[in-house]
Amino acid sequence: MKKYAIAGTGNRGLYMYGKPLVSKYTDVAELVGLYDINTKRAKVFAEKLGRQIPVFEDFNDLLDVAKPDTIIVTTQDAFHHEYIIKSLQKGCDVITEKPMTTDEFKCNEILKTERETGKKVTVTFNCRFMPFLLEIKKLMMQDIIGDITAVHFEWLLDQVHGADYFRRWHSIKECSGGLQIHKATHHFDIINWLIDDEPRIVNAFGSLRYYGSNNPFKGKFCFNCEHKESCKFYIDKMKDDFFKEFYYNNMDMDGYAPNFCVYRKEINIEDTLSVNVRYSKGAVMSYTLTAYSPYEGYKINISGTKGRLEIENYAGKYLPEPFKQVRHFDEQHNMTIIEIEEGRGSHGGGDSVLLDVLFNEITQDPYNQQAGSRAGAMSAGIGIAVNNSMKEEKQIKIKDILWELEVN
Ligand SMILES: NC(=O)c1ccc[n+]([C@@H]2O[C@H](COP(=O)([O-])OP(=O)(O)OC[C@H]3O[C@@H](n4cnc5c(N)ncnc54)[C@H](O)[C@@H]3O)[C@@H](O)[C@H]2O)c1
Missing domain, CATH: 3.30.360.10 (Dihydrodipicolinate Reductase; domain 2)
Structure with missing residues (x-):
């Protein structure tokens, strides 16, 4: 029985890996830990799995305490390297979502660490x-x-x-x-x-x-936008339970909800x-x-x-x-x-x-x-x-x- 842990408890982590791990693959795999920078989201993730999967506030603790064989990396793309490298250094193999990483410095660091540790990185090009x-x-x-x-x-x-x-x-x-x-x-x-x-x-x-800026008006999020009536990209995400449970209710931790204005200047x-x-x-x-x-x-x-x-x-x-x-x-x-x-x-x-x-x-x-x-x-x-x-x-x-x- 191989032990897995997930870093990055969002949409992909839940539906692609978390749910199948606790339902379809229980004879070959055990999910032993969860980590996300937004701990509140990780706790909702654990609830959705319906199992007592421990949520760790520190990724190093997850590695030391849960002792997974393989880490599954499903964080935002630009942070994959942090979890890939730390996991390899602790003797774990890594399954990472695409893209493996986002710049050449992170990419070379991953390649070097994999070579030095002899552990394995798999990239899930579905x-x-x-x-x-x-x-x-x-x-x-x-x-x-x-x-x-x-x-x-x-x-x-x-x-x-x-x-x-x-x-x-x-x-x-x-x-x-x-x-x-x-x-x-x-x-x-x-x-x-x-x-x-x-x-x-x-x-x-x-x-x-x-x-982006190619529009005369803009807001920050659709859900509190004054242009709801006139914007062709207005979308009512508040009807979406997953959006509310996973992102909106946990915004106090990171200010993030996937309902940004498509025209915002950032x-x-x-x-x-x-x-x-x-x-x-x-x-x-x-x-x-x-x-x-x-x-x-x-x-x-x-x-x-x-x-x-x-x-x-x-x-x-x-x-x-x-x-x-x-x-x-x-x-x-x-x-x-x-x-x-x-x-x-x-x-x-x-x-x-x-x-x-x-x-x-x-x-x-x-x-x-x-x-x-x-x-x-x-x-x-x-x-x-x-x-x-x-x-x-x-x-x-x-x-x-x-x-x-x-x-x-
Ligand atoms: N292969 C595919 O077809 C496919 C499809 C969707 C997503 N993905 C990949 O899956 C990954 C996750 O995407 P998603 O759609 O689930 O996004 P998401 O926003 O739903 O989840 C990302 C999670 O990463 C967490 N996170 C952000 N920064 C972090 C950090 N520094 N440390 C730890 N956690 C952090 C967020 O809090 C969030 O819970 C991405 O790499 C994406 O490219 C792949």
């Missing part, structure tokens, strides 16, 4: 476990388009899902690293994984064009991104993210020396019907439409498969779905390079920001 993307990976492994030359990737967040990032801590770069890290770490990892390659050079542009992340990446085997990628689109979804076009794969997957409130299509073009320009079923369950069916792999400690990995710190660094590394490229107005070499890794 997209690799989505049945739909797994089928694409299998096609790529059959070499159906030859050597990869170019990737064109567009990610669209609509004005429901996209706006949500601007209502929460994600909208502050010091907490999330920006969408290029918090969100696009998924996307960069999908490409790194699908084309089985690593990034080497990154160039980027980005701006905040829609949310927002300092980009909602519009354009990124170029050159990969080690020579492929180039152009990637864009728009966080205020009329509909939600993505398009990935992968060109190779023997053909091309086009993947479209769109959904969302404003699209009459979801649209999904995978097209393969062979060397003779023949097009085949490949039917792939969407997985069921949260995150395209990826979460439940990932949990089985984690808690049942499945080691077979024929499709390279299990990601460690190197994959975590390579995907966060693109996002970190995006930030540095925008700031320094130049191309960034991955080897200059991931100095703890051997990068050619």
